[in-house]
């Protein structure tokens with residue numbers, strides 16, 4: 063299937079969970095079609111993502127984006143897509159134990175991302191942020207005080223136990239790319255909370271810097287293809303949710 067292009071289905075205009083997929087494709091240097099960012103005339107745009115959610119696309123049904131189409135294969139869930147691509151492009155450990163541990167870490171990162179999302183939408187995604195701002199302030203305070211340090215300590219310990227260079231196995235994997243994206247996102251959303259919590263995890267900061275410096279990734283990160291974070295995505299900057307000065 064090597065010659066069949068990868069097609070990413072994700073909301074246009076925000077990096078969100080689609081970015082975890084893009085980082086693998088960009089780091090691997092493989093071409094892909096970003097359907098959400100195509101025009102409606104090309105069969106893309108928001109219409110294509112709505113069609114995905116409404117089950118109007120051929121292939122196995124996806125509950126939510128991101129989804130990846132590769133020939134006849136249609137898969138969703140960020141962790142599943144990342145593993146599929148990474149195994150095809152040298153960014154995943156192939157032996158069973160490391161493969162399982164990589165998925166374990168990727169799903170723990172997904173848990174963390176969901177908790178970040180829930181700081182600005184603690185009541186529900188069908189309400190605007192402004193309709194749940196009071197609860198969001200309480201949720202964010204709890205997240206920064208209790209949950210983020212626990213996640214960061216966990217990932218820092220995993221990194222240390224694996225020798226300090228990569229989170230799992232002996233080579234950079236999709237999990238390291240996902241950790242990078244999550245740290246950058248949390249740094250965007252909570253600049254003060256991030257600076258404070260990362261004092262306890264210099265190894266993770268160094269990992270973030272090493273991933274950022276990978277040649278294809280650094281070229282991508284400074285290109286127009288890299289979407290900036292904004293207040294429509296998972297990682298949102300609302301100053302009132304950050305740690306007080």
Ligand SMILES: N[C@@H](CCC(=O)N[C@@H](CS)C(=O)NCC(=O)O)C(=O)O
Pocket residue numbers: 078079080125126127128138139140141172296
């Ligand atoms: N567990 C899923 C979560 C997917 C998800 O929440 N997608 C968001 C965008 S980042 C969405 O559009 N959800 C629509 C919905 O849940 O109805 C994953 O990691 O891919």
